Amino acid sequence: MVLDIIGVTFGDSTFLNPLIRTHQQADLRIVGLCAPLDCLFELVGVGAVLRLFPSVEDARALRQQWAGHGPTMP
Known part of the structure; x- marks a missing residue:
C-alpha cells in the first residue's frame, strides 16, 4: 500500500497511530x-520504523522488484 502524504501539513498522535x-x-x-x-x-522516532520513499514511482518500483520472490518483502 502506497500512501502519498505530500499535501499533509499537520500531524499528531491521531495521524501517527493509524500509520503505525x-x-x-x-x-x-x-x-x-x-x-x-x-x-x-x-x-517520535517513527521515521526509522516506517518505510519512507521520495516518490510514488520509487515505492512502486520496490514492489515490482520483489514480485515473484515469495510472500514476504523487505
Missing part, C-alpha cells in the same frame, strides 16, 4: 514526507 497500525498489518510505503511532518517523524 497499518505498517504492522500491511506493506505500507509512505511517500512525500516534508516539513513540518519530517520533524514530527524524527522527534
